[in-house]
Amino acid sequence: MSGIRPLWIMGAMSHFLAELRMNDATQLERAAEMFGAAQVRLRRRGTATRMIIAGHSPDDGQLVCFIEASDLETVRRLIGMAFLPPGRIREITPVLS
Numbered sequence: 001m002s003g004i005r006p007l008w009i010m011g012a013m014s015h016f017l018a019e020l021r022m023n024d025a026t027q028l029e030r031a032a033e034m035f036g037a038a039q040v041r042l043r044r045r046g047t048a049t050r051m052i053i054a055g056h057s058p059d060d061g062q063l064v065c066f067i068e069a070s071d072l073e074t075v076r077r078l079i080g081m082a083f084l085p086p087g088r089i090r091e092i093t094p095v096l097s
Helices: 025-044 072-081
Strands: 014-021 049-057 062-069 088-092
Touching: 014 072, 025 049, 025 062, 025 072, 049 072, 062 072, 072 088
Parallel strands: none
Antiparallel strands: 014 062, 014 088, 049 062
């Protein structure tokens, strides 16, 4: 890999768990598209984020996302730029690598 290395390769990224209210499962595909578009917009501004995995919990209507970002504010900005409802965001400390 040549050029600038992504921040997550250099270990400068933190991990966050975001739980967003998403009662309508038909909105999930649109939410994924909006996340992707928001990541591109942030990257153009020099801010890297990476969605590691996202899943829907139908029992409680939550979209659960595991995100790499430099800080909590960046995750909030990502969710806002994706026009998704605010939710609970927690920093996660990896214990296994």
